[in-house]
Structure formats: C-alpha cells, structure tokens
Amino acid sequence: MSRRGSIDVDGDVVLDQESPNGDVREGFWARLALNFSGFVEKWFPDAFVFALIAVAVAAVAALIMGAPATAVADSFSTGFWDLIPFTMQMALVVVTGYVVATSPPASKLIDRLAAVPRTGRTAISFIATISLATSLVNWGFGLVFAGLLAKAVGRREDIKVDYRAAGAAAYLGIGGIWALGISSSAAQLQANPDSLPPDLIAITGVIPFxxxxxxxQSLVLAAIILVASVTIAFLSAPGERNAVSARDLGVDLAEKTSTRRVRERPGDWLEFSPLLTIVVALLVAGWLFREFMTGDPIVVISNLNTYNLxxxxxxxxxxxxxxxxxxxxSNAVPATAGILIQFPFYAGIxxxxxxxxxxxxxxxxxxxxEGFVNLSTPGTFALVIGIYSATLGFFIPSGGGKWxxxxxxxxxxxxxxxSHLGWTVQIYNAAEALPNLINPFWMLPLLGILGLRARHLVGFTFVQFLVHLPLVLGLLWFFAGTLDYHPPVQP
Structure with missing residues (x-):
C-alpha cells in the first residue's frame, strides 16, 4: 500500500493510507529517509539547543578527565570570543553570497535552471549536482545559490517536489566535497606559510595545492563522492505520493511583490545612481589586479578576506x-543569525x-x-585519523579552526x-565534512533561506551519511597506499 505525506495539527509529518492496489511504493532509500525524517521532525532539537548540548558534553568530559571546574569555566568563558573575526568572515560569506545569488542576473539564471528538471526526483538530483559543483569553488556562494534554486524549484506547480529533500540536496556541497575544493580552509592554510603558526610550519612545512x-587521488575521490551523493539524493527522494511540499510545511514561497522605491528628494539621487558602485568596483579591481600579478593567484583567491571583498x-x-x-x-542578514550566536559557543567548546x-x-x-594515534599502524593510519577527524568535527564544526x-x-x-603529508591534509578535509551531514550547524544559513528547521533536512542527510561514512573512509585508506612519504619542505 502506498502512502502519502501530510502534516498534522502539530506540524509533524504523517503518512496517509492510499492506493489499496499497492501499485506505487517507495524504494528502500526513500523509505529510510521518510522514516528517519518522521523521527527527527518529532525529536530533533533546534540547532541552538544542539550547540548547548555540545557545550555540556565537552564540559562534563573535561571534568571526568580531571580538569578542575574553575579551569573548565575559565576556558569556556575566555575562549568564547576567540572566533569573533572568523565569525564575521563567515557571516560575510553568507551575506555576499546571498547578495550575488539574489542579484537580477543570478535570479534569472536560477529561474532558468529551476525549469530544467522534468520530475520531482530529477529535480532533487539536479539541485544536488549544482550544490556539489558550486561548493568546489566557494562553499558560501554554493550554499546560498543551491538554496535559492531549491526555493525556485519548490515554487513550480507542474511537478511535485519534496521540499525537505530539495533542501537537503542544496546542503550536500557542505556535507560532501567542499573541503576538497579551492575554498578548503586546511589546504589554504598549509599552502600559505604566513597563515600558519611557526610551530606548525616546523612540523608540516609548506604543502602546495x-x-x-x-x-x-583527491580529484578522483571528489568525483566519486559527487556521483554517490547525487545518486543517493535521487533514490532517497520521495515520489509524488509521499512528497511534502513547501505549502504542506507552511512555508510561503510566493515571490514577494517588489516594493521598488523611487526617488522622492534630491538626496536620494546617489542611492539610485551606479556612479559610486562603479568607483568602489574600480578600487577593488585595481587591488585584485595587483594581488594576482604579484602573488600566487591560487593563494590570493583562497584567502577568505579576498573572497569576501x-x-x-x-x-x-x-x-x-x-x-x-x-x-x-537587509534580506541576507537574517540568514546569519545562527552563525552570529552559535560560533562563540563552538569557540568555547x-x-x-x-x-x-x-x-x-x-x-x-x-x-x-593520543588514543586514536596509539591504535593506528602505518597501514591503518588513514582510517584512524579519518575517524578521529570526523568525530572531533561533530563538536567543532570549523574546518580552519579545527585544523x-x-x-x-x-x-x-x-x-x-x-605517511604522505598532503594526503593527511586531504584525509582531514574529506572526513571533516562527514559530521556536517548530521550536525545542523552549517545548515543555519540555508535554513534561513528555505524557511525550514534542521529536523526537516536531517532525515535525508542522514541517509547520505550512512553511505558517505564507509565510502569516504574506505577510499581514504585505499588511496593512502598509492602515495609515498616526502619530508616537510620548509619555506
């Protein structure tokens, strides 16, 4: 018997009994996603509550280890502000990415892309592909662009798309391969000696891209993850009978009527003139031209400040x-609320x-x-470090800070x-992305765009996690055997 998704008075997803002939049934992955989504939507806390739980777990673990209570309290309180500059950078990544993605030219491109898929399931896999591909260039832009694409697809009346699955597909870049692309924080840091602490340079040397x-090996790994992610997104997407639309979830996707302002006084003239925009753009272009001409272009573009500017x-x-x-x-700022309040808590952790x-x-x-490293051998080192990086990443979801x-x-x-030092960086990068699939922290900007909560997406990203975990760890271990060790190269 097939089932159709709907929403009860408490906002939970329920499944109605339909089609007594049983002619329409979901596949295994779609059933798994739907069942887990039902559980998560009922029991999963808000992302901020999740952050508070993580603080409590870290504090209790430190006390059990033998740290004095005063040391734990002092560490949390003084460390709370450590990531303020990084918090501002991440907020600007979202804001600038949102601004670019919502510009008139980008909006036209998104509308054209949203019209490409012909069925609900192909729409999900299409969004996943866009998310994964754009995340290799810039995770912030990719996240916002894919989120806006999911909204545009959700507005279509000719196909029935599960809005939760569409949102999860838009998130796959962050949970899949972003750290294997040029915006990888760890790879950027290792390639730029000016960004590394002296003690770390002595250990690792400079490791170019x-x-x-x-x-x-890294390029093949990224390609395999991309194909696997898109495939699972397609297989786990509910069919039309079980699809839960944005309307079912109470999300209004209607395009807001533009309240275009007009010039009412002489002082408004500069607000509606491109003159100052051109001046600022020329200043930035001149600086970027000099930076690219005098430095390594890859290093220049990898800097977060350069990205944001x-x-x-x-x-x-x-x-x-x-x-x-x-x-x-102004429209982008609400999407940064979670980052602004939760980053300090993760810094405290x-x-x-x-x-x-x-x-x-x-x-x-x-x-x-120390416990993980003591368990490893040259043959299992990649696997052990991958598990460790993924585990720690669940509590510290910051690629650069955690590195x-x-x-x-x-x-x-x-x-x-x-063990090959560059591949160890990639072990970290690939494994670090795994907990993003079940930790709601990096979902925050996307949730603000989609008008959803983390529990709406995690049912589908959890299915991705079940596939990614053995696949990624296995590939990291396999490719480690194809690389030879080279001593650190000092700058």
Whole structure:
C-alpha cells in the first residue's frame, strides 16, 4: 500500500493510507529517509539547543578527565570570543553570497535552471549536482545559490517536489566535497606559510595545492563522492505520493511583490545612481589586479578576506544601484543569525577541549588524539585519523579552526609513520565534512533561506551519511597506499 505525506495539527509529518492496489511504493532509500525524517521532525532539537548540548558534553568530559571546574569555566568563558573575526568572515560569506545569488542576473539564471528538471526526483538530483559543483569553488556562494534554486524549484506547480529533500540536496556541497575544493580552509592554510603558526610550519612545512586538492587521488575521490551523493539524493527522494511540499510545511514561497522605491528628494539621487558602485568596483579591481600579478593567484583567491571583498564588489556590480544592493543585504542578514550566536559557543567548546587541563597537563583533545594515534599502524593510519577527524568535527564544526587545533599532533604522527603529508591534509578535509551531514550547524544559513528547521533536512542527510561514512573512509585508506612519504619542505 502506498502512502502519502501530510502534516498534522502539530506540524509533524504523517503518512496517509492510499492506493489499496499497492501499485506505487517507495524504494528502500526513500523509505529510510521518510522514516528517519518522521523521527527527527518529532525529536530533533533546534540547532541552538544542539550547540548547548555540545557545550555540556565537552564540559562534563573535561571534568571526568580531571580538569578542575574553575579551569573548565575559565576556558569556556575566555575562549568564547576567540572566533569573533572568523565569525564575521563567515557571516560575510553568507551575506555576499546571498547578495550575488539574489542579484537580477543570478535570479534569472536560477529561474532558468529551476525549469530544467522534468520530475520531482530529477529535480532533487539536479539541485544536488549544482550544490556539489558550486561548493568546489566557494562553499558560501554554493550554499546560498543551491538554496535559492531549491526555493525556485519548490515554487513550480507542474511537478511535485519534496521540499525537505530539495533542501537537503542544496546542503550536500557542505556535507560532501567542499573541503576538497579551492575554498578548503586546511589546504589554504598549509599552502600559505604566513597563515600558519611557526610551530606548525616546523612540523608540516609548506604543502602546495598540487600536494593536496590537486592530487589525482583527491580529484578522483571528489568525483566519486559527487556521483554517490547525487545518486543517493535521487533514490532517497520521495515520489509524488509521499512528497511534502513547501505549502504542506507552511512555508510561503510566493515571490514577494517588489516594493521598488523611487526617488522622492534630491538626496536620494546617489542611492539610485551606479556612479559610486562603479568607483568602489574600480578600487577593488585595481587591488585584485595587483594581488594576482604579484602573488600566487591560487593563494590570493583562497584567502577568505579576498573572497569576501571579491563577492562584495561583484554583488554591488550585479545589483548596479546602491539601493538595490542594500535591500539585498537587509534580506541576507537574517540568514546569519545562527552563525552570529552559535560560533562563540563552538569557540568555547574548542577552548574546553584544548585549554582545560588535568593535573598531568593533558587536555581533552590531546588525550582523544593520543588514543586514536596509539591504535593506528602505518597501514591503518588513514582510517584512524579519518575517524578521529570526523568525530572531533561533530563538536567543532570549523574546518580552519579545527585544523589549527588538530594539525600539530596529527601531522607529527604522519611524519612518524611516514605517511604522505598532503594526503593527511586531504584525509582531514574529506572526513571533516562527514559530521556536517548530521550536525545542523552549517545548515543555519540555508535554513534561513528555505524557511525550514534542521529536523526537516536531517532525515535525508542522514541517509547520505550512512553511505558517505564507509565510502569516504574506505577510499581514504585505499588511496593512502598509492602515495609515498616526502619530508616537510620548509619555506
């Protein structure tokens, strides 16, 4: 007997009994996603509550380890503000990505792309492909662009698309291969000696992109993950009978009628003139030209500040007039709320893991890593480090920040076991993305765009996690055997 998704008075998804002939049934992956979605939608807490739970777990673990309560409290409180600059950078990634993606030219492109799929399931796989491909260039833009594409597809009346599955597909770039692309925080840091602490440079040396994201093993890994993710997105997407639309979820996707302002006084003239936009764009273009001519283009474009400035200028140009640009920024800001409030809590967690020490001088992060490294051998090192990176990433969902914490002892172990240093970075990158599929933190900007909650997406991303976990860890272990060790190269 087939079943049709609907929403009860409490907002939970229920399944109505239909089609007594049993002629329409979901496949295994779709049933798994639907069943897990039902559980998550009922029991999964809000993302902020999840962050508070993570704080409690880290604090209790540190106390059990033997750290004094005062040390735990001090670590959390002082570390709470450590990621404020990074928080601002991440907020601007979302804002500038949103501004570019909502510009008139980008909106026209999104509308054209949204009209391509012919069925609900192909629409899900199409969104997944766009999300994965764009995340290799810039995870922030890819997340926003894919989210807006999911909204545009959700507005279509000619096909029935499960809006939850569409949102999960838009998220796959962050949960799949973003860290294997040029916006990889760990690869950027290792390629730029000016960004690395001196102690870490002594251990790892400088590792250029050709030894990390441009290794043929890394490119093949990214391609396999992309194909697997799109396939699972297609197979797990509910058919039309079980699809839950945005309307079913109470999400209004109707395009808002533009309240276009007009010039009412002489002082409004500059708001509607492209003159100042052109001036700013020329200044940024001149600076970028000099940076690209005098430095390594890959290193230049990999810097988050450069990314944000580039997308800021691009957004101003695409909107053309300051008034349109400012309206887009105002619409983007709500999507950053989760980042602004939760990043400090994750910084506090990182501080507990690394600063709260027992009487023996051990930190919780060091004890965890020491246990994993002691379990490994040269043949299992890639697998052990992959598991460790994925586990720690569940509590510290920050690619660059977590790498600074993890790299000293992981890369030191890599040297001791004579494991390829660049591949160790890629082990971290690929494994670090895995917990994103079940940790709602990086969903926050997307949820603000879609008008959904984390529990609406996690049922489908959990299915992806079940496939990604053995696939990614297995490939990391396999490819590690194809690479030889090279001693660190100092700058």
């Amino acid at each position: 050709r030894e990390t994201i441009f290794l043929w 580039l997308f800021l200028a691009l957004g101003m140009l695409l909107h053309w007039r300051p008034r349109s640009f400012l309206d887009a920024v 990182a501080a507990i893991l690394t600063r709260a020490q027992s009487e023996d001088g051990d930190s919780l992060a060091h004890l965890i890593s 600074i914490i993890e790299a000293p002892y992981v890369m030191d172990a890599s040297n001791a076991m004579e």
